[in-house]
Amino acid sequence: MSTNNNNNNNNNKLVYIDDHRVRHLLDWDKTFKAVEKSMESVAAGRAFQNARAITTIPKTHNFLYTMPGYLNDSKYGALGCKLVSHFPENPNRAKPLPYVLANILLLDPETSILKAVIAGTDITNWRTAAASAVATKYLHRKENNILAIMGAGVQGRIHAIAFQHFFKFKEVRIWNRTPERAQKLAVELNREHNTKNLFVAYDKAEDCVRNADVIVTATTGASTLVKCEWIKKGAHINAVAVNPNNRELDDATYKASQVYIDNWNGARSELNGIKELGVEFKGQIGDLITGAIHPPESDAITVFQSLGMAVEDCAMARLIYDLHLSSSS
Numbered sequence: 001m002s003t004n005n006n007n008n009n010n011n012n013k014l015v016y017i018d019d020h021r022v023r024h025l026l027d028w029d030k031t032f033k034a035v036e037k038s039m040e041s042v043a044a045g046r047a048f049q050n051a052r053a054i055t056t057i058p059k060t061h062n063f064l065y066t067m068p069g070y071l072n073d074s075k076y077g078a079l080g081c082k083l084v085s086h087f088p089e090n091p092n093r094a095k096p097l098p099y100v101l102a103n104i105l106l107l108d109p110e111t112s113i114l115k116a117v118i119a120g121t122d123i124t125n126w127r128t129a130a131a132s133a134v135a136t137k138y139l140h141r142k143e144n145n146i147l148a149i150m151g152a153g154v155q156g157r158i159h160a161i162a163f164q165h166f167f168k169f170k171e172v173r174i175w176n177r178t179p180e181r182a183q184k185l186a187v188e189l190n191r192e193h194n195t196k197n198l199f200v201a202y203d204k205a206e207d208c209v210r211n212a213d214v215i216v217t218a219t220t221g222a223s224t225l226v227k228c229e230w231i232k233k234g235a236h237i238n239a240v241a242v243n244p245n246n247r248e249l250d251d252a253t254y255k256a257s258q259v260y261i262d263n264w265n266g267a268r269s270e271l272n273g274i275k276e277l278g279v280e281f282k283g284q285i286g287d288l289i290t291g292a293i294h295p296p297e298s299d300a301i302t303v304f305q306s307l308g309m310a311v312e313d314c315a316m317a318r319l320i321y322d323l324h325l326s327s328s329s
């Protein structure tokens, strides 16, 4: 659907790209490239974003992040702002809604005229899984036999799909606080991938994590899920949950690991709990991409502490906008 915008001349139509259309246009390889370019651009000084603002809604646990960003790039360049909410009661409604919902405003970087409003929930989900995949590519240059996913919610599911697309693990283990949801997800994913026992539900967190080459933690809880003593030497962890009390990894894991971030501004604002453990972040994933820092030794345990970046959303918005226009004209 598209409508005229009062701000715009006739050549500039405000476009609305809805969830259905976004889902149709999303593609894993294109998403990976857009996210990799965003990470590289942050490190190279071609992408700009401050720490996001968090608006809390009184007497609830609900809040809204405002995430503006600018990326200077011929293919993915964009000026935009994502509004993304955390509404914990949404999944429990009579008609369940996602915990995380998002919309993205895409502006013309030359004039600031609003070009598009883009449904951002699926973009957020896909680009978050792609960011973990980019981090895994640069931090884990080893065999990818076993993937352990902690959490069978939206992020757990999308990480399972993305990581199978990119890395082809031999076993994808899924643990969830409510075991039935892990079992249900494993059955669904085996059906969708036409596999029998590729996706396997684990009842015990320890069994899920032991011997895994790559681990993804993606819950909304504040409980410790992963203990350092379970983690294999050289394993890589994508810690995806964003929550001020987040402790999905125990303190010993952070202390024993080389910890990488997506961006310094976000880390200074939101990751003080990890800094207080005496952990020094090694650098941004983009610094590994540009070569500004070197990859860790192969037996190091590595953590990508993902926050999510506005510039990833800008690059994705530009990608979806261009795909939308080129396939609807």
Ligand SMILES: NC(=O)C1=CN([C@@H]2O[C@H](COP(=O)(O)OP(=O)(O)OC[C@H]3O[C@@H](n4cnc5c(N)ncnc54)[C@H](OP(=O)(O)O)[C@@H]3O)[C@@H](O)[C@H]2O)C=CC1
Pocket (backbone or CB within 6 Å): 091, 099, 100, 124, 125, 128, 151, 152, 153, 154, 155, 156, 176, 177, 178, 181, 218, 219, 220, 221, 222, 223, 240, 241, 242, 243, 306, 307, 308, 309
């Ligand atoms: N880094 C980034 O860029 C992004 C990060 N996120 C983060 O990802 C996380 C997951 O989001 P999403 O998948 O959308 O959420 P969902 O609501 O879809 O899933 C929530 C998951 O958390 C589990 N859970 C809830 N409470 C606990 C607890 N106390 N202990 C263990 N498990 C628990 C749920 O288990 P159960 O089935 O038992 O209820 C469920 O598996 C959030 O922290 C969110 O902030 C999201 C988007 C982007």
Ligand SMILES: O=C([O-])C1=[NH+]CCC1
Pocket (backbone or CB within 6 Å): 084, 100, 124, 242, 307, 308, 309
């Ligand atoms: O970057 C993002 O969009 C989010 N990070 C945490 C929740 C949403």
